[in-house]
Amino acid sequence: xxxxxxxxxxxxxxxxxxxxxxxxxxxxxxxxxxxxxxxxxxxxxxxxxxxxxxxxxxxxxxxxxxxxxxxxxxxxxxxxxxxxxxxxxxxxxxxxxxxxxxxxxxxxxxxxxxxxxxxxxxxxxxxxxxxxxxxxxxxxxxxxxxxxxxxxxxxxxxxxxxxxxxxxxxxxxxxxxxxxxxxxxxxxxxxxxxxxxxxxxxxxxxxxxxxxxxxxxxxxxxxxxxxxxxxxxxxxxxxxxxxxxxxxxxxxxxxxxxxxxxxxxxxxxxxxxxxxxxxxxxxxxxxxxxxxxxxxxxxxxxxxxxxxxxxxx
Amino acid sequence: xxxxxxxxxxxxxxxxxxxxxxxxxxxxxxxxxxxxxxxxxxxxxxxxxxxxxxxxxxxxxxxxxxxxxxxxxxxxxxxxxxxxxxxxxxxxxxxxxxxxxxxxxxxxxxxxxxxxxxxxxxxxxxxxxxxxxxxxxxxxxxxxxxxxxxxxxxxxxxxxxxxxxxxxxxxxxxxxxxxxxxxxxxxxxxxxxxxxxxxxxxxxxxxxxxxxxxxxxxxxxxxxxxxxxxxxxxxxxxxxxxxxxxxxxxxxxxxxxxxxxxxxxxxxxxxxxxxxxxxxxxxxxxxxxxxxxxxxxxxxxxxxxxxxxxxxxxxxxxxxxxxxxxxxxxxxxxxxxxxxxxxxxx
Numbered sequence: 001x002x003x004x005x006x007x008x009x010x011x012x013x014x015x016x017x018x019x020x021x022x023x024x025x026x027x028x029x030x031x032x033x034x035x036x037x038x039x040x041x042x043x044x045x046x047x048x049x050x051x052x053x054x055x056x057x058x059x060x061x062x063x064x065x066x067x068x069x070x071x072x073x074x075x076x077x078x079x080x081x082x083x084x085x086x087x088x089x090x091x092x093x094x095x096x097x098x099x100x101x102x103x104x105x106x107x108x109x110x111x112x113x114x115x116x117x118x119x120x121x122x123x124x125x126x127x128x129x130x131x132x133x134x135x136x137x138x139x140x141x142x143x144x145x146x147x148x149x150x151x152x153x154x155x156x157x158x159x160x161x162x163x164x165x166x167x168x169x170x171x172x173x174x175x176x177x178x179x180x181x182x183x184x185x186x187x188x189x190x191x192x193x194x195x196x197x198x199x200x201x202x203x204x205x206x207x208x209x210x211x212x213x214x215x216x217x218x219x220x221x222x223x224x225x226x227x228x229x230x231x232x233x234x235x236x237x238x239x240x241x242x243x244x245x246x247x248x249x250x251x252x253x254x255x256x257x258x259x260x261x262x263x264x265x266x267x268x269x270x271x272x273x274x275x276x277x278x279x280x281x282x283x284x285x286x287x288x289x290x291x292x293x294x295x296x297x298x299x300x301x302x303x304x305x306x307x308x309x310x311x312x313x
Numbered sequence: 314x315x316x317x318x319x320x321x322x323x324x325x326x327x328x329x330x331x332x333x334x335x336x337x338x339x340x341x342x343x344x345x346x347x348x349x350x351x352x353x354x355x356x357x358x359x360x361x362x363x364x365x366x367x368x369x370x371x372x373x374x375x376x377x378x379x380x381x382x383x384x385x386x387x388x389x390x391x392x393x394x395x396x397x398x399x400x401x402x403x404x405x406x407x408x409x410x411x412x413x414x415x416x417x418x419x420x421x422x423x424x425x426x427x428x429x430x431x432x433x434x435x436x437x438x439x440x441x442x443x444x445x446x447x448x449x450x451x452x453x454x455x456x457x458x459x460x461x462x463x464x465x466x467x468x469x470x471x472x473x474x475x476x477x478x479x480x481x482x483x484x485x486x487x488x489x490x491x492x493x494x495x496x497x498x499x500x501x502x503x504x505x506x507x508x509x510x511x512x513x514x515x516x517x518x519x520x521x522x523x524x525x526x527x528x529x530x531x532x533x534x535x536x537x538x539x540x541x542x543x544x545x546x547x548x549x550x551x552x553x554x555x556x557x558x559x560x561x562x563x564x565x566x567x568x569x570x571x572x573x574x575x576x577x578x579x580x581x582x583x584x585x586x587x588x589x590x591x592x593x594x595x596x597x598x599x600x601x602x603x604x605x606x607x608x609x610x611x612x613x614x615x616x617x618x619x620x621x622x623x624x625x626x627x628x629x630x631x632x633x634x635x636x637x638x639x640x641x642x643x644x645x646x647x648x649x650x651x652x653x654x655x656x657x658x659x
Contacts, residue, residue, distance in 0.1 A: 049500035049501065049503075050500055156587050158587065159587075186527065186588075187357060187527055187529075187568060187571060187572060188357055188568065188571055188583070188584040188588075188603075189584075189587070190571070190572065191571040191581040191582070191583035191584065192583040192584070192585075194581055194583075195581055198580070213500065213501065215575075216530075216572065216574055216575055216577075217572075219573070220577050220578075220581075221573075243575055253502060254502060256505075257501045257504070257505040258530065259504075259508070259528065259530030259531050259534045260530050260533065260574060260575070260655075261530050261532070261557065261569065261574060261652075262533050262574075262652040262655060262656060263534075263536070263553040263554060263557050263656075264653065264655070264656025264657075264659065265652075265655050265656050265659045266530070266533040267534070268659045269534070271505050271509070274502075
């Protein structure tokens with residue numbers, strides 16, 4: 001594959017949270033030395049279980065948190081440095097976010113038009129033009145003009161998520177960070193929202209960082225996938241490769257745990273457990289991110305790397 | 314009644330008094346639970362799956378009314394027994410595992426005491442109850458039970474909490490276990506372990522399980538038989554194989570093809586629209602408005618239930634002898650072929 005332009009480059013990003021008082025300070029390394037890059041117009045999936053740091057990674061990139069260390073570059077520009085008014089504006093114009101919970105992320109006292117149009121108003125666009133843009137966006141996400149004057153509580157979960165998407169898209173961002181955008185929705189509605197995101201992606205040439213725990217959805221949606229475990233990125237690969245030949249024992253454990261809608265395979269399924277102490281011996285060699293084959297990276301030690309290389313042949 | 318049938322729900326109708334009218338949450342649901350089987354009830358939120366089982370347990374909220382129907386268990390109709398009798402059945406004969414283990418547990422009571430509570434009520438002495446609680450905690454796979462029996466719910470992880478809830482449900486030595494989305498709040502690897510646990514204790518204790526979920530993957534793993542609910546009705550029931558490989562109702566088709574599996578590449582066939590308002594449920598087949606195979610009669614008259622085999626029933630006009638021949642969507646056919654192939658490989 002020809003080298004494509006990276007739009008987002010995350011290198012050695014760490015995010016720690018400190019709680020407790022003097023004496024019993026608790027430091028949590030939510031994201032621990034994570035590096036990856038996202039190419040223009042691709043969808044990069046970040047998967048892992050709760051607490052693995054996938055959400056924190058997304059939130060740190062968009063600067064909802066100040067990164068503890070490491071750098072994040074977006075479109076060649078460092079966005080992890082000191083927060084200035086100008087940087088804040090740059091972020092708001094280029095990266096938007098879609099949240100998991102469509103009710104908590106919409107202000108209940110604002111109308112849909114106010115919610116969706118806020119980003120443009122703050123930018124000094126005139127009210128009349130904002131109204132037109134909101135209506136256009138509403139149509140794009142499958143709602144109608146008459147919805148503009150209503151309030152969030154009048155909508156179903158799927159519609160609220162559409163509103164969240166419209167709000168993110170109206171500023172025409174280059175990248176969207178979608179944090180579990182469909183996991184709060186009913187099965188029959190999830191497909192609608194996934195299709196909508198796919199359509200918008202194609203139409204607007206969007207880059208998406210897709211954060212989720214449902215591996216079937218992530219596989220369907222993403223070009224490449226990164227698997228996180230306890231704040232570390234343990235494997236990055238093209239999505240087909242990740243499922244066809246998972247290498248890191250955690251990835252294998254995670255894949256073996258997904259229930260598939262197929263009674264024939266489910267009844268014979270063998271689950272693999274991941275026990276870090278048993279599966280790795282890092283006493284002599286320190287693990288790091290190593291390339292096993294083109295586009296397939298695993299967090300491993302030198303000897304594991306050799307074993308993985310033999311495995312992929 | 315079939316000897317094997319342990320619980321029989323017949324034409325159950327439940328509505329809720331709400332602002333704006335009566336919400337008809339369950340509209341004529343009938344199913345039998347056989348001894349030793351797992352019956353999965355699948356449906357979206359608002360389809361009435363939880364309400365049906367809450368009616369079985371007698372724990373409907375105060376604004377709910379059972380309009381009609383019967384729930385036969387051990388020769389009694391549970392819709393007619395008084396609260397004192399229901400109290401004996403609930404927790405003793407029928408155990409319940411909820412979705413959210415944290416809100417199912419008392420936060421200021423040690424977990425051991427919460428398990429013992431059930432045992433003491435059954436007449437065990439304190440020492441006996443303690444030992445039994447300890448054993449139950451080991452049975453559900455909690456390591457270091459002696460230490461953890463003295464801990465509070467907040468000291469447990471989500472998966473461990475759900476194990477405690479299962480231990481409490483088992484403390485009554487039930488014959489029926491109702492699991493209402495027991496793993497929805499858990500991570501996949503933890504979910505896998507809890508599902509395995511439920512299957513193991515089911516085998517060991519010869520339990521009959523009603524398993525409520527919206528996740529078809531979980532259903533495939535757990536269910537012997539499946540009931541698909543939509544808008545307060547069961548639209549299709551059958552064995553797991555029948556529902557997954559020979560689905561007959563358009564809603565089941567839509568449900569099966571709307572989620573990507575690991576091999577899906579093509580565009581998803583989403584179900585258009587949203588579930589109907591249950592204050593005024595639509596006439597005819599409730600799914601008609603979202604159904605691309607709907608017939609004119611679907612909008613006028615409710616379809617009867619057609620029998621496809623001894624175990625397979627579906628309520629759709631498409632099965633009527635004079636209905637046009639409509640096959641399931643091609644992409645679903647393709648997916649079923651893939652599923653069977655994968656099954657042969659496994």
